[in-house]
Amino acid sequence: MSRIGKLPIKIPTTVDINVTDNNVVVKGKFGTLERTIPEVIKVEQTDGTLIVGVTNETRTNKALHGLYRTLINNMLVGVSEQFLITLELQGVGYRASVQGKSLVLNLGYSHPVNIDMPDGIEVEVVQNTTLNIKACDKEQLGLFAAKVRSWRPPEPYKGKGILYKGEKILRKAGKSGK
Incomplete structure (x- = not known):
């Protein structure tokens, strides 16, 4: 499992996040960002944190796991701070x-x-x-x-x-x- 991917993402209070099947939409005071994620990546939202997971652990999926966790974190930081x-x-x-x-x-x-x-x-x-x-x-x-x-x-x-x-x-x- 990816070491970066395992880390939970803390959601700032000023940010609204909407997670559907393959889509993540983040709204904050500086704008709105949207990203489509692959089917092997699953995102779970629980009271104030996001947890990014992977369905099966192959070498490629582990790499995508860390990548998409970082991309989602960058979206949250961008709309809240720029x-x-x-x-x-x-x-x-x-x-x-x-x-x-x-x-x-x-x-x-x-x-x-x-x-x-x-x-x-x-x-x-x-x-x-x-x-x-x-x-x-x-x-x-x-x-x-x-x-x-x-x-x-x-x-x-x-x-x-x-x-x-x-x-x-x-x-x-x-x-x-x-």
Whole structure:
């Protein structure tokens, strides 16, 4: 049995959860999330906790057991607290701004980069070079942050690019002079 899957999930008081046969719907103050689960995973709700189980224990089912327990836990945390990823722009002239439902980045190209923000994702710009991205769906949040970062990944020579907060870049020595 999965060690992660065995752990019970505590349901926050501000969250409503509805478990049907193959569907889990979670509603909280930051939104509503829905996920379809496989038939081998069973979810039982008992006074304030969720217990995720598996019908038969094969290697694949054990892996799914831990995975879906974590996914359901992330749904509960997301709708009650939201997830946050902070990106930092490092480079001369690099800056960001939010205009309506799009994120505008100046990254040293001849044109500004416009990225449409999906529903459920909020972007806050701090000091022109720091982006705080918030969402209740951890999966969508990570994909959007990776999409923004893909426009200027950090490079090892000057350290310029879009970095996650706290990320360290391994710097390389450039050409050696004669």
